[in-house]
Amino acid sequence: MEIIIDAEKCTGCTICSKRCPFAIIKMENRLAVIGQGCTFCGVCVEACPFSAITIYKDQEKHVDLSAYKGIMVFGEVRDKKFANVALELISKAREIADQIKTHVITVILGEKINHLAKEALSYGSDKVILIDDPVVKDFRTDAYARVMVDIIRDQKPEIALIGATSIGRDLAARIAIQLHTGLTADCTGLDMDMERRILLQTRPAFGGNLMATIETPYHRPQMATVRPKVMKIGKRDESRKGEILNLKPGITEEKVRTKIREIIKQEQGEVNLEEAEIICTGGRGIHKPENFSLIRELAGLLGGAVGASRATVDAGWIDASHQVGQTGKTVAPKLYIACGVSGAIQHLAGMQTSDIIVAINKDADAPIFNVATYGIVGDLFDVVPALIKEIKKVKGLE
């Protein structure tokens, strides 16, 4: 690709330079000059009032694209059950497959997971590949990457979707390098360009301040990790039939270079943040570590998980695994209740796509109110206990 500025047309107006999301366009002698790091995003092309900027795309072809058919989903398993994101991806794959008239293959790795094959079919898979073997009992990069690469080489899917979880992102990155193909991380939108049969992958960057649409035009499969809870789980149809294939892993235990010594599950009663439908978060406004018990009580009552701002984690009030935000976890529950959280941009980056946001803060000017669906301006030590009482009342617990 090449980006060219027409010196005849360029007036040196600096609009392109101001709009460039990567701040690499400089003005030299009243003429725009594109510096290092251009990603050919095209923002400047659209911004230029004088049509002085053009991007020339080259017509390279790397692989025989027509040899690749079907959509593959990595069916992530946790405790012998599908992670929600696996079902979300099977449903999304089905939708795209119907659009472009192709099939859906779900790959399931684990031990004693045969029962999941029918479930994968009922959500829309046409084919299920099972690897039921001790070597893939728990996630280990070496074993999972080997098996997935073998299956993709054999099945040649045109698209491969993996959940953007702590397992999926680790795994996908290695597969993409081995297969020499593109991988788009943490997508929140997937659409087909029907004419070119290319997957348009949309994802947030800069902590959600900028969105980018990315494609893999000349390599296959087109790989994406997809953020949990963004795609909707489709209807289950028990009568759906399909092919179930049992395969042996192409790797033995000795070749796996990491050993799991211990699995430490999160504290009892605490729900996995990324999959929680409801999250109650405490910020510095709760003043003391003990006061997390108030947040815990509210979360417990709603069947939700406990989140935390970085300020509370840094203060040592709660474990870092609870942190929501740019340097913590990205969540999108149905309901997010922020108690005593100011709403710094880095915190918002991790939660602003939640369906409903409730903000409780005594400062009416706190930025959290700018993203809140509902806000209560008040002391959380008045509001939260009242809220707990009212919820108990409507739930008939009092």
Next chain:
Amino acid sequence: MDIIVCIKQVPDTTNIRIDPVTNTLVRDGVPSIINPFDVNAIEEALRIKEKHGGKVTVITMGPPQAETALRDCLAMGADDVILVSDRKFAGADTWATSYTLSQAIKKIGKFDIILAGKQAIDGDTAQVGPGIAEWLDLPQVTYIRKLETDGQKAIVERMMDDGYESIEVRLPALFTVLKGINEPRMLSLKGKMMAKKREITVWSADDIEAEEHKCGLKGSPTKVVRTFTPTPRGRGEIFQGEIIDQVKELVKRLQEMKIV
């Protein structure tokens, strides 16, 4: 023990604003920082060195101005820093970036541990660390919050979505670190003065024997076709009146939406 740390210079997001008129990121005057997770990676490397001896080498692939980030690494206590920089690397996606960095690491040669951050806060991909491990055929453990080593193997704690795992791995290996792994040290004035005077090694594509068709935009399988700013959520409803009435109103809404 020899440790290599991969760092990236990123814009400081605390200062990022959206231009209300053009709806784009305002980058004017936004300072560059070392990616926060990478600072933890350097700190961890220094702590391993302090315990076991050896050498900490920091590398970054980036434009010439990334030199400032490397000087900060020297000031923190890194022994050596290398800037991998060439016009040919421009526009690299994670595939091409991890290839380029792996070539530079091959040129460095000897190492026991490679450390990277969990993810860079500009791209947020978390793919470059595992990518480097794949190019170098190394075992990897991502998202670690604890690392202990005896020089032969490492025992690390990895964050999972529903807890933690304790994992043992033989070295050499690559790890990506979480913020919680340590508290990075402050830069000393003396360190800063010393760092100022150091020559920074710069390696070009030829220096690391990188094949041109695997570098930069040309070597990148993914293409960014469009960027846009998301529509802001907008301010919702702020309840009024007595706290108790506000709470009642809130619960009523949540009930209507069948959440409570």
